[in-house]
Amino acid sequence: MEAAGVKVDTYRMGEITARLADRVEELEAKAYELAGEEFMLGSTQQVARVLFEKLALTPGRKGKTGYSTDTRVLRTIRGEHEIVGLLEEWRELTKLVNTYLGPLPTLIGEDGRLHTTFNQAVAATGRLSTSNPNLQAIPIRTELGREIRSAFVAEPGHKLISADYSQIELRILAHVSGEPKLREAFERGEDVHTATATEVLGVEPAKLTKGERSIAKMINFGIVYGISAFGLSENLEIPREQAQQYIDAYLARFPHVQDFIARTIEEATRDGYVTSLLGRRRPVQEIRAQNRQTRSLGERLAVNFVMQGSNADIIKVAMIRIHERLRNEGRSARLVLQVHDELLLEAPDAEVAAVKELVREEMCGAYALDPPLGVDVGAGTDWNEAKD
DNA sequence: TCTGTCACG
DNA sequence: ACGTACGTGACAGAC
Numbered sequence: 001m002e003a004a005g006v007k008v009d010t011y012r013m014g015e016i017t018a019r020l021a022d023r024v025e026e027l028e029a030k031a032y033e034l035a036g037e038e039f040m041l042g043s044t045q046q047v048a049r050v051l052f053e054k055l056a057l058t059p060g061r062k063g064k065t066g067y068s069t070d071t072r073v074l075r076t077i078r079g080e081h082e083i084v085g086l087l088e089e090w091r092e093l094t095k096l097v098n099t100y101l102g103p104l105p106t107l108i109g110e111d112g113r114l115h116t117t118f119n120q121a122v123a124a125t126g127r128l129s130t131s132n133p134n135l136q137a138i139p140i141r142t143e144l145g146r147e148i149r150s151a152f153v154a155e156p157g158h159k160l161i162s163a164d165y166s167q168i169e170l171r172i173l174a175h176v177s178g179e180p181k182l183r184e185a186f187e188r189g190e191d192v193h194t195a196t197a198t199e200v201l202g203v204e205p206a207k208l209t210k211g212e213r214s215i216a217k218m219i220n221f222g223i224v225y226g227i228s229a230f231g232l233s234e235n236l237e238i239p240r241e242q243a244q245q246y247i248d249a250y251l252a253r254f255p256h257v258q259d260f261i262a263r264t265i266e267e268a269t270r271d272g273y274v275t276s277l278l279g280r281r282r283p284v285q286e287i288r289a290q291n292r293q294t295r296s297l298g299e300r301l302a303v304n305f306v307m308q309g310s311n312a313d314i315i316k317v318a319m320i321r322i323h324e325r326l327r328n329e330g331r332s333a334r335l336v337l338q339v340h341d342e343l344l345l346e347a348p349d350a351e352v353a354a355v356k357e358l359v360r361e362e363m364c365g366a367y368a369l370d371p372p373l374g375v376d377v378g379a380g381t382d383w384n385e386a387k388d
Numbered sequence: 389t390c391t392g393t394c395a396c397g
Numbered sequence: 398a399c400g401t402a403c404g405t406g407a408c409a410g411a412c
Binding site for chain 1: 399400401402403404405406407408409410411
């Protein structure tokens with residue numbers, strides 16, 4: 001279905017685009033000079049030839065067709081040659097120009113708003129997806145990305161309200177596993193990655209380094225994704241044996257999580273499907289495969305579905321109730337976007353305070369989780385500001 | 389049309 | 398010995 005739409009400041013986008021055009025040309029010219037030839041910076045084939053044959057830089061992983069030139073490979077060889085940094089910046093800029101800054105202004109409707117399509121029966125987990133354009137993938141992770149996000153604005157006299165669930169998938173894990181240490185961490189309002197680091201790495205919160213917290217964060221991601229030693233080792237760029245040690249330590253420290261994983265895999269193998277908190281089922285035929293690799297995939301899908309699928313259930317309940325209450329209470333505020341664990345609304349200035357509270361109540365109350373659901377709510381004239 | 393890459397959660 | 402972290406969509410270049 002097509003949704004209400006969101007306003008875009010095309011002038012702001014145009015300014016960013018103009019600034020980037022010059023920089024992209026500059027990067028291309030410098031790259032040609034350093035390579036000693038002109039080549040297509042967008043061609044992975046030509047980039048691989050220049051980096052790994054002509055300049056003899058250290059190749060990393062291989063794909064089906066040759067050496068990979070992806071972000072992670074470039075990051076590891078950044079120090080070997082000046083051209084690598086240029087290429088990284090070129091990739092970031094052209095991605096943002098070609099996917100967002102260029103296309104989005106052309107898609108604005110007669111009402112001056114950008115309309116996406118919400119797909120309700122695409123994702124196997126029960127998540128929504130969006131397309132044409134994909135407004136669930138608007139940049140945020142880089143400074144330039146945030147600038148683009150700030151071009152999504154409220155109508156004059158209105159604000160955008162952004163409300164997102166805090167660590168919802170790990171809270172769901174704490175709930176379904178009943179793991180006391182995890183539940184208590186959330187109930188005390190502690191940082192969950194710090195809590196994981198304390199248990200797995202045996203480091204006191206006060207002495208924790210950024211690197212150690214980042215390791216714990218990746219372990220938590222891994223648990224949600226259906227962990228594997230290989231996956232964790234790839235992401236942390238550590239030996240598989242060390243990754244396995246982290247996993248063993250985690251499961252020993254959070255034994256109820258270990259039980260939850262085992263129970264979920266057993267049930268999915270027995271039934272051929274797995275069930276979310278609100279009763280949605282996902283078939284996982286892969287879990288009964290003879291092939292070990294396929295079976296492992298099935299196990300990860302089953303475990304991940306409990307968290308990702310339950311998250312999808314819960315936010316849908318919240319959306320329905322918010323929509324009902326806005327209507328019943330005569331508000332002109334409206335929902336404009338859902339981004340998996342975040343809701344974006346547009347409200348007249350006079351309604352902002354009340355709607356923020358309404359949204360918080362309905363998101364927190366959508367499901368009685370133990371630990372309870374947590375929500376961060378903010379408002380601003382643009383999407384970036386609303387998330388602060 | 390497929391592959392690699394990368395934007396988001 | 399195998400080879401992967403879960404879920405999506407869009408774009409450029411190769412085929």
